[in-house]
Amino acid sequence: MAALDGGIRGFAFASGLAAIDTALHLFKSGDRIIVTEDLYGGTFRLFEKVFRPFGLEAIYVDTSNLESVEKSLQQPGVSGIFIESPTNPLLKIADIRAICSQARPLGILTIVDNTFLTPVFQRPLKLGADMAVYSATKYLAGHNDVVAGAITVTDAALAERLAFYQNAIGGILGPQDAWLTLRGLKTLSLRVHQQQDNAMRIANWLTTHPHVGKVYYPGLPHHPGRHVLEREQIGPGSMIAFEIDDATRIPAILSGVKVFLFAESLGGVESLITYPAVQTHADIDASTRDRLGINNRLLRLSIGIENADDLIQDLKELL
Ligand SMILES: Cc1ncc(COP(=O)(O)O)c(C=O)c1O
Known part of the structure; x- marks a missing residue:
């Protein structure tokens, strides 16, 4: 290391x-x-x-x-x-x-x-x-x-x-x-480059979806950290967060995914979907979460090494 x-x-x-x-x-x-x-x-x-x-x-x-x-x-x-x-x-x-x-x-x-x-x-x-x-x-x-x-x-x-x-x-x-x-x-570099390529495609696709609001991904051109990223980082990685228009759809999305897994971790070869407000960030009080933008319409994706078309299809069916 x-x-x-x-x-x-x-x-x-x-x-x-x-x-x-x-x-x-x-x-x-x-x-x-x-x-x-x-x-x-x-x-x-x-x-x-x-x-x-x-x-x-x-x-x-x-x-x-x-x-x-x-x-x-x-x-x-x-x-x-x-x-x-x-x-x-x-x-x-x-x-x-x-x-x-x-x-x-x-x-x-x-x-x-x-x-x-x-x-x-x-x-x-x-x-x-x-x-x-x-x-x-x-x-x-x-x-x-x-x-x-x-x-x-x-x-x-x-x-x-x-x-x-x-x-x-x-x-x-x-x-x-x-x-x-x-x-x-030993496979770190291979994995993270594949994950990043997939993430770039998925983030771009999400920005075009009618039921998706904000998409947070540093590789997108509108991302406010883009300039720092270009100076200091070699790539934006493969974590994406996005808001959907209606929080009541979230249970069906989390239970309906077939290629993504609904689980808390991130960074592995399998793509995972997480609901930060009730999982990873549940220890932060609700008003702070709301102020920060970690609201009940926000989902987080950790993109894996699967075929990007399969991942997009999975999200497309549920969104
Ligand atoms: C950014 C970040 N730092 C630290 C940790 C804690 O790591 P661990 O779960 O290995 O204790 C996590 C876990 O999710 C994390 O996402």
């Missing part, structure tokens, strides 16, 4: 959350950390229900808005920024290079959750981040058959501190799961 990310050291964990949990132990009570506001619900839960009671305060910011990030970094006590980019589920893009250049002179540690793009499409350490974290459960392992996490770093002293916490906390990856993850990594 360190080689793929251009780092000096990589660490394997029992899950993505075990990796993030270990990284957050680098902070201490009284610290404040800027956090992407629409991030994976489980990371939000970790910040709010586990670390806040210990005195680590997360301040949620739209990290696709550089001005808001700059202001938030000036607040007293801020010692870290945790960026998820693209975000889950709305696929907002952060300008990682610009954020890192603001954070570094202030001594603020930058952590990027690179689960969605993997080192094939985005290399946060090369953009100036101190640490990249991954749920390897997703694209890195890639077959929906293992739960794993990873962290890569560029600085030797930081690596030593992380190694200490990893050993002390113990959320390490077992040998069988490490083997499955390594086996998955």
Whole structure:
């Protein structure tokens, strides 16, 4: 992982959350950390229900808005920024290079959750981040058959501190799961390129459908993060979110899919459909979800390596 990310050291964990949990132990009570506001619900839960009671305060910011990030970094006590980019589920893009250049002179540690793009499409350490974290459960392992996490770093002293916490906390990856993850990594590039080609076709098709409203996919020309993507990323990946016009149709869609599977994870060779408001993001309160746009008409797709025509046909029949 360190080689793929251009780092000096990589660490394997029992899950993505075990990796993030270990990284957050680098902070201490009284610290404040800027956090992407629409991030994976489980990371939000970790910040709010586990670390806040210990005195680590997360301040949620739209990290696709550089001005808001700059202001938030000036607040007293801020010692870290945790960026998820693209975000889950709305696929907002952060300008990682610009954020890192603001954070570094202030001594603020930058952590990027690179689960969605993997080192094939985005290399946060090369953009100036101190640490990249991954749920390897997703694209890195890639077959929906293992739960794993990873962290890569560029600085030797930081690596030593992380190694200490990893050993002390113990959320390490077992040998069988490490083997499955390594086996998955061998086809990472092939898989994610096929998934991205499929996603591009499906996202474009969705934009033409009469029952579909907003389509969130960074590869679409109207996507607000498009320019940053062109500068900093190699590709938009294969996560798509979209709104349908009528929420009452959602149960029939979720139970009717034949090629897609209705399941919570993402990044594997099988295409999955998820209902963020009741699944992955259920831990975020309803008013915050509504403000962010994670409403009850929003569906999320993780596109796999199947034939794109079959995937489109599946959606066409249900929409
Ligand atoms: C972006 C992101 N980060 C972290 C995680 C947590 O990873 P894990 O399920 O391996 O603990 C997830 C899981 O869905 C995720 O989507």
